[in-house]
Amino acid sequence: MSLRIVLDDRPLPRRVGLVTLATDHTTEVDFSVLPARGIGVYAARIPFANPVTPERLAAMAGDVTAAAALILPDEPLDAVVYSCTSASVVIGDDAVRAAIRAGKPGTVAVTPISAGFAALRALGADRVTLLTPYVAETAQPMADCFEAGGFALHGVSSLGLADDRDMARLSHGTIVDAARAAVAPGSQALFVACTAVRACAIIDRIEDxxxxxxxxxxSATLWAAARACGATGPIAPGQLMRVP
Structure with a gap:
């Protein structure tokens, strides 16, 4: 008896790559909602050693292209996400996205900064409160980046943590309480920085x-990557996920 072997085109019709930090506990968990929408999620990890300081963040710059190229080599991806907010600022958002495209030509390159700015603009928010888990020397360049991007900052709050593994351990209750304390009068939106912080799954609680x-x-990179793959409608909690 001979067996006729049939190969499908690909296991899932759309594909997203993640370049995550070696210490990341959170991004892959947050992106796990995508396979149910027919979007595969494939990750490569990039070397990183705490503490989260501008110097340590900048040290990742030379590894982004190789990490992106490692994700399903020689196969196309619809989007590649570099999952580090603060490094996108320190290295430079344009430089990070160029490095992604050098490793995966033709892909949509997504960072938390590019996606975050697009998300805030889609929500009609230009007066923003910024909440970060960082120490002051890491938070300040991010505040400067938001202002350079055309946003009026109505308050910047930082929790003073230097280890991204501790940032990932922040309880949901702590995140909600920190958000409530941070939001300043007149702010049209709150941006919660850091891909380690487990805010994405409880955005609705924070908004309430x-x-x-x-x-x-x-939530910003998830929204941007899903839209790059043609997914519409809510895929996670929060008002952003109802924006086309």
Missing amino acids: AVGVPVVSAN
Whole structure:
């Protein structure tokens, strides 16, 4: 008896690559909602050693292209996400996206900064409160980046953590309480920085607490990557996910 072997085109019709930090506990979990929408998620990890300081973040610049190229080599991806907010600022958002495209030509290159800015603009928010888990020397360049991007910052709050593994351990209750304390009068939205912070799955709770739309680093990149793959409609909690 001979067996006729039939190969499908690909296991899932659309594909997203993640370049995550070696220490990341959170991004892959947040992106696990995509396979149910027919979008595969494939990750490569990039070397990183704490603490989260501008110097340590900048050291990742030379590894982005190789990490992107490692994700399903010689196969196309619809989008590649570099999952580090603060490094996107320190290295330079344009430089990070160029490095992604050098490793995966033709892909949509996504960072938390490019996606976050697009998300806030899609929500009609230009007066923004920024909440970060970082120490001051890491938070300040991000605040400067938001202002350079055309946003009026109505408050910047930082939790003073230097280890991204601790950032990933922040309880949901702590995140909600920090958001409530951070949001300043007149702010049209809250941006929660850091892909390690487990805010994406509880955006609706945070929005109920603060009374304005909330965008987290991972909700922004998830939204951007899903839209690059043609997915529409809510894929996670929050007002952003209802935006086309």
